[in-house]
Amino acid sequence: MRRLTLSLAAILLAASLALARSSVDFDPLRPEILADAETLALVGGAVVIVDHGESYVWTFGTSDAERRVPVDLDTRFSTGSVAKPLVAYWLDQQAFDTGITLAALWPELDLGQAGAVTVEQAVDQTSGFVRDDGAWVGRTVNSEAAAAILRQYTPLTPAGERFTYNSVVFALAAAGAARDLGVDIPWMPSSDPSATSFELTLAGDLAAVEPFDHGIMSAAVNARLSAAQLEALLPDLISWVDDAQALRLGEDAPERSCCPLGRSLRYANGWFIEQFEGYDVYSHPGSAIGGTAAIMVVPELALGAAVLVNQDHGDVFANSARYKIVLQALGRDTGQAGVLIRRAMAQRAAWSALAAGLGAQGEPIEYGALRWPTARIPGSEHCRIVLRGPLLGQYIGTDCTKP
Secondary structure, X not given: OOEEEEOOOOOOOOOOOOOOEOOEOOOOOHHHHHHHHHHOOOOEEEEEEEEOOEEEEEEEEEOXXXXXXXXXXXXXXXXXXXXXXXXXXXXXXXXXOOOOEHHHHOOOOOOHHHHHOEHHHHHHEEEEEEOOOOOEEEEEOOHHHHHHHHHHHHHHOOOOOEEEEOOHHHHHHHHHHHHHHOOOOOOOOOOOOOOOEEEEEEOOOOEEOOOOOOOOOOEEEEOOOOHHHHHHHHHHHOOOOOOOHHHHOOXXXXXXXXXXXXXOEEEEOOEXXXXXXXXXXXXXXXXXHOOOEEEEEXXXXXXXXXXXXXXXXXXXXXXXXXXXXXXXXOOOOOHHHHHHHHHHHHHHHHHHHHHHHHOOOEEEEEEOOEEEEEEEOOOOOOEEEEEOOOOOOOEEEEEEOOO
């Protein structure tokens, strides 16, 4: 099936539950967060701040323009990917049946509609929606490949340190389930606050109630790692971030520069790397096409922050608002974020103009009664820009199919 990814809600991360702590206070940040959301035409989002190994989350708004799905932890996209690393490890160990639902796996948790997601869906599906007949439609990631990626994480963790998959939503229940199954999971969160760790928080699947409510993945990395270790980890994250089609299709793209507004990006190991204001900005191939997600590496903070922008409502590389929030919460200068915001708005206009100029040249994609016009992507054999409509000319997604 053709694979379509559309972005709807700002940062939709597979979030950790927030525990009150004086070092991070959302109260003074809320007005600015909401102002940024209004500026960037975001209908909702989840803001996650990781500080000294603790995660804090504040959600607001809705995940769809029709305002039917609130952004909270009781949604399918929030829970499906939370289980990915854990389940991939279990699959690698052949620990249990992949047909079990998350509700059956963790009966003590009230997962709402997300409880119907099966383990197989949680691992194999990275983006999709539920059809009228209840079938899940989306693109797949091979479970064995996911387990192989996870195995590569462990060597990055020196002896005595822990790999922490930071999602309290499932952490405690998963730890109990793991013990029941006799599975040792070395990267479960440590109860020792002084333990050295690095954390990986991933966003997940949006299984919407209607075909036009699609989602796209993003990721946030807060790494207590050296710059070299973090750079070594980033290429693996491509398998967990949004569409990453170039790698999945087995393409070995040469190093090259691209993109409007004078951006100069180099391509290496599946990532486009851009120098901006002294920082490295890593983005997957989709970002070079439309800016769906990026990771900014801030060496002095040992922090990588990635966000998902609401392209369906206009912003194409508007990661800056989230950077600003994270930097401000950590007491850092936010001046550069303002520059990023201005550039983001300019890029939005540039990409809209590009999409309009390309026009609806490709074969339409059909989802139920909907037909999505597409445009050819110069230099790509397999991928097309998916437009919202032939008149609007608004880029809203990428469709890639392997011949």
